[in-house]
Amino acid sequence: MATEWRSMNEQQKIPFEAMAREDGMRYARETEAYNLAKGSMVSQRPRRDPNAPRPKRQVTAFFWFMKLRRNELKQLYPGLSNAELTCVSAHDTV
Numbered sequence: 236m237a238t239e240w241r242s243m244n245e246q247q248k249i250p251f252e253a254m255a256r257e258d259g260m261r262y263a264r265e266t267e268a269y270n271l272a273k274g275s276m277v278s279q280r281p282r283r284d285p286n287a288p289r290p291k292r293q294v295t296a297f298f299w300f301m302k303l304r305r306n307e308l309k310q311l312y313p314g315l316s317n318a319e320l321t322c323v324s325a326h327d328t329v
Contacts, residue, residue: 236304236324240297251296258293265290 240248269290294302301324308320315323 236301237297239304240300248296248300251299254299255294255296258299262290262293 269287272284272287304324305320308323309315312320312323
């Protein structure tokens, strides 16, 4: 998959980069909300709920590409586990 990604021109990468940008904005919003809820030891704000979920990290354009590619591989090889799909995709890139 990595060689396929590297062989793509900038025009082909645009949709994946747009998804990564949107996910980056989501991550920034969730991180800001998390940090506001966290509070400071010196401030009078109530402490952050320790059970509150932390925001997930943003996904890069390459990982969006891999996610879509993995779905294609699942359709080609329906009986394989995720580990086996990873092996198939690794052999694709070599």
